[in-house]
Amino acid sequence: MNTLISDLVSKFRSFSVEQQTQFLSEILSTTHYTENHSHHRIEDSIESIRFIDGLFCPLCGDTCVVKRGFTASGRQRYLCKSCKHTFSDTTKTTLQYTKKDLEIWVKYFDCMANHFSIRKSARLCKISIPTAFNWRHKILDSLRNRFYNKSEKLSGVVEADETFFHLSFKGSRHIETVAGRKAHKRGNAINKRGLSKEQVCVPCAISIRGNGLSQIGKLGSCNLSALSLTLGNRIKSGSILCSDRLNVYNDFCLRFHLEHNCSGLKHVAKLLDAQNKHIQHINGYHSSMKRFMRPFNGVATKYLNNYLVWYNEARNTNYDEYSLRKNIKNGVYIEEIYVQRDYISARNPIPVVA
């Protein structure tokens, strides 16, 4: 803090409570400052969030950087003395090439934290519907990155089970080439009964404390490789995994050093009941997931992983708007993922991992 500010602060401390209140309201009434400079306040917050542990070059990771003028959009530019490249606080992030004001993005984060539709968000932020759609997925891509890289492993007692979504090519052109079949109208029953390749298997796991995760595994019924790729390294070894009697979960537990309990969560829960009255069940997790997806009127399979991350983030933060907004913001400001607009709709119609 410079001397002038520290002098002011010590003077402020010497005021009586009434004087302090009067002083603060005086400061706050100079709103023209706040309004005119809100752009910079937001900008500062990217820097303070992304470089919380100190400035570094996003291109080579070196910390030997100096200020070097401003970018065309007025952002602080830095020069990396090591790789000689210049960068700003948005380099390599979702916001790198944005032409829209950051205030609009921040407003859009609010819309997402409130689970608003594309149409409503577009209207509130005064952006076009295609832009609102692209932003949603750019934001979810960075949130997904963050979720998979940073989120803690599930531990203790964990319950797992898979759920299924209809394979959907919603919004895809040339559906016959992609799907090998004619498009069916929304809500129509799928062609085959039981588990078929028209169903997307999503392995899910939830810890007894309530943290959950889920990701597309494969088409059709669940197998060991789908479980391994989606849940494998996300459950701490030594944890107790509760599931139904499916052999595949038994094999999974052996592979990842988990204790398998197939007598059902109820049994384990009974033992733990004294310590925890709010045991979360995988069935509740599945049904709230389906409820979360309902307003989207059928999610295209190529975007399903994004929506699953959105659901998990919302659920893991207890649907608290403020925490969700903070996580979205951190994802967008920190994650080094830049997805071009054209790539969003061009992604693989079936992002199956196993």
Ligand SMILES: [Zn+2]
């Ligand atoms: Zn560098």
